[in-house]
Amino acid sequence: MSDAERRALLLLAHGHTAKTAAVELGVSEGSINERLREARRKAGVGSSRQLARIVAAEAQAGKDKAAPQENRDRKIGMAAPATRGQGRRRDLTPWAVWPVIAGAMTMIALAASIGAFVALAVARQPAPPAPSGTVAVRAATPSPPRVVAVSPMPGAVVPAGRLALTVTFDQPMQAGWSFVARDPATYPACERTPRQSADRRSFTLACAVEAGREYEVGFNSDRPRNFASETGAPAIPAMVRFKAR
Structure with a gap:
């Protein structure tokens, strides 16, 4: 679903x-x-x-299920037991202090070098792929669908009789549609429900046209606009005109 x-x-x-x-x-x-x-x-x-x-x-x-369980354990504040040698005070002479300070500075410098190396190695690693089943969040608003192909082509002259009217969009679409009759006199006789392609980008409507007549079919308008992307964005309105001989 x-x-x-x-x-x-x-x-x-x-x-x-x-x-x-x-x-x-x-x-x-x-x-x-x-x-x-x-x-x-x-x-x-x-x-x-x-x-x-x-x-x-x-x-x-x-x-x-996702909510964290309530932690019923209460922490009781207790004084930490004295460690061995705690409380003893060592009086270090200046000559004894300097080796300790030098050793500490060396350890700090070494730790900083290792940390910088690890950070650089991590930064150079490619980002891990998104887990299966997750949906990537788009930073920008998705573009509304656009008509990229129509059959018959605009301005075409087609034989009278049965006709497959097809409109194709630049992205997968929902199952809704709006074939618009801007003028009932120029709209062909068509079936009510179109057939959607397997890639969900094209809709084909079975129609019939008469010789000597001009036809005009719209795809969406200000209202209705049921041609919409899978995210619900209405397609930009378009129109095709053609003739029958």
Whole structure:
């Protein structure tokens, strides 16, 4: 189950609806419903509310397990036992003190040299790889998806009849979509649901076009904008125009 699906379920467990969860996460209500459907399919649970309660219980159990155990032992302050020879005072003559000082200075210099060498060796070692299953935190805000290819190409003249309308983005996408009819008169007759590619970057919609007509299809707009990255960033709106002969 993906992090996006878990976030939607946790919001549902805390009393949100699909609509308010969409507002909270900054995505469309259709995207939230798609995440819930996908989570139910993976978990084999028929109710989103039931699955939300299960996910919330697992999350709470993980927090309880990670919390440190309370240390019930109380430390009692006691005077340390006197060590052998403690309390004795040694009177050192100046000639006896100098060898001690020189030896101490030599040991300090040696320790500093060893510490500097170890620090340099550690600094030169490459950073260890991130543990499997962890998610790298991006320092910068992820870029919104962009359309990198469309079929038919803009300005193309295609044969009348059946047509596969495909749009490809520069990064993997969520399962939601927004094929936009900016003008119903120029929008082709298409099926309702597109097919998403295995790499999750392309969407293909089966359509039919008539000879002598011009067509125009948008991908996202100011609203709706259900074409979104896996992190929930809406794709930059785009449009294609083509003709049928």
